[in-house]
Each structure stands twice: as C-alpha cells, then as structure tokens.
Amino acid sequence: MIVVSPTDTGIRGARAKTDRLDARTLAKLLAAGELDSVWVPDRSTWRMRRRLQRRRQLVWQRSRAENQIHVTLMRCLIGRAPFREPFGAKGRRWLSELALPEEERESVDSALRQIDFLDSEIAAVERLIAVESLDSPEAKRLMTVPGVNVICAATFIAAVGDIGRFASARRLVGYLGLDPRVSQSGTAPATHGRSSKQGSVAARHALVEASWSVVRQPGPMHAFYQRIRARRGHSVAIVACARKLASLFSRLLTREEDYAFAQPSLTRKKLRLLEIRAGSPGHKGVYTGTFVTRQRMRAAERELAEQAETAYKRSVRHWRATQAKRKGAGATPGRASRGPSSGQAARQVQVPGPAL
Helix, strand or coil: CCCECHHHCCCCCCCCCCHHHHHHHHHHHHHCCCCCECCCCCHHHHHHHHHHHHHHHHHHHHHHHHHHHHHHHHHCCCCCCCCCCCCCHHHHHHHHCCCCCHHHHHHHHHHHHHHHHHHHHHHHHHHHHHHHHHCCHHHHHHCCCCCCCHHHHHHHHHHHCCHHHCCCHHHHHHHHCCCEEEECCCCCCCEEEEECCCCCHHHHHHHHHHHHHHCCCCCHHHHHHHHHHHHHCHHHHHHHHHHHHHHHHHHHHHHCCCCCCCCHHHHHHHHHHHHHHCCCCCCCCCCCCHHHHHHHHHHHHHHHHHHHHHHHHHHHHHHHHHHHHCCCCCCCCCCCCECCCCCCCCECCCCCCCCC
C-alpha cells in the first residue's frame, strides 16, 4: 500500500470527478512512477499526536465554559472579575458573592463544574505527555531554548517526526507552512506573499505562541524580532520568529546539541516542573540562601544573554556595512521582494540579514 498526498495527484481540480476516473488517473500515475509516498508516523509519534489533539480539544472546551460565564456576567450588566485569575480561589469567591438571578446562578455553577472536570482531564493528559517527554532527549534539547515549554517541544516533535528526512531547514519550514508564497515570471523580481500555511496547523500555532515568549527573553531572537518589527510590523515579525524558531529546532535536533545561548538555571527549573507534572514528589525544605543564589544566577545568565544579543546586533551592522560596499547589493534580481504582504508596496531595497 502506498500513501500519497491528494495535492500531488491533481484529482481535486479535475473537471469530471468520479471514482472510476480517479482510479484510472491514480493507476496511470503509479505506472509512470509519478506518485511519491508520504511519511507515515510510527506508533509513539502517533500516540503523542492523539494526546496533544485531545489536550487541545479539552482546552477549547474549557475556554468555551469560561466564555459562558463571561457572557452571563455581561447579560447581568456585571463587568469582568477584578482579579488576574478570574476562575481562581479569589475569583470563585467573588462569583459566589454576586447577586444573580436564579437561572443565571444555575448557568454559572454549571460552567464552574465543567471547568473543574476539564481541569482534571487536562492535568491527566498533561501528565502522560510529561512522562513521555522526560524519556525524550529531543524534547529536553528543545526546552533549552528560553520561552519553549514542553507542549511546544512535544507538538513540534510529533508533527515533524524523524528530523533526518528533511535535507535542510528550508524544507522543514516549507513542510510546516511557514514559508512565504513566491510568485515570479520572466525576468521580473520575485514577489513574496503571505505564508503558505500548509502542513500541521497545531505545529504552526505552537511555534507562533512560543515566539511570543522567546522574543521577551534577551538574546539573538529578541534582536531579530526588533529588527523585523521596525521594518515590517509586529505581526510579520512574530511569524518570522516562528520560522526562525523552526530552523533553530532543526539545527538543534540535527546536530544533537543544546541551545548555545541557553540559561541553565531556567532549563533546570522547566525540567523540574516537568518532573512534578509527571508525578514526581516535590522537595520539602529550603536551604538557607538558596533563593538568593538562584536569583543571582538568573541575573548573571540574563546578562550573558544580553551580551549575546549585543554581539548579534554588532554582527548585523557589520554585515550590512559590508554588503553596502558591494555594487548592486540593494536588490538582487530574482531575490528582491515586495514590501508588506497586504497590498502593493514599493520594491524592497534592503537584503535580509544573516541567520542566527
């Protein structure tokens, strides 16, 4: 049996589409050797995909129940809870003290019971994900990147599978649908549009969500985000950081090494929280001076990350100055792009900077 992608057969765009004609087309393509089989995940990868999918469904249902409570409060002309966690201990005490009609009180209590049940189900599936991630050196390696948690690492590994089947990071980015659409004809320069959005939707969302946390940490990724945001805006910069993060993950897994600008104390904290989530008992008792030492270590690591960010900015300035001295470095034919993806803009006169 050969599993192929329906986009490679041309059947979907056929004018006459029947089972008999589709079978004849597939037989001709198979006889001509034009059908490329797709990768089929192994049992462990498929199991992780199903667990992550179940977690996303549970989180969506919990958000739906929380929104029902917000809608009920708006219907009763009551604003949001004046707490950071509206469904925590203080928020629930505040909800219980509200004077609501009987039918609205029943709706709020029902939604709270649903939230409690969904919280327990989410904790159960996250415990299974944590146990399996503790035995995965790939997940631990990806978690060395500041801002990347176990859900992002597990989602990426489950979507990609064997990293060795990608010849380059560019093909991995295209597989995840983070590469821009390219349109080029004749001698005209290529036009780069929006992302192709092919492949795993969950992996793209996980990378974009992780980028929000990664760019807040000092380091080369933060400098890269600031450089793109100054030229293209926040939204484009976040997607560019997600694409850069996917390339970084590819390098880490291919070379089997940790992130060069990792913060060891932060990584140990994430791994310890992962062990606790997997069911490991917590340590009782705190030694004298442990908290102060940890804070000093974190401050020193952030200072090193800021130095790496400064070195990255200096290398970008040096690279741009070197390119400016060359003739015709403003816009190379065939590689220049047009400005923002929404609407027609002037031709880009600045070549992209170096990779991380």
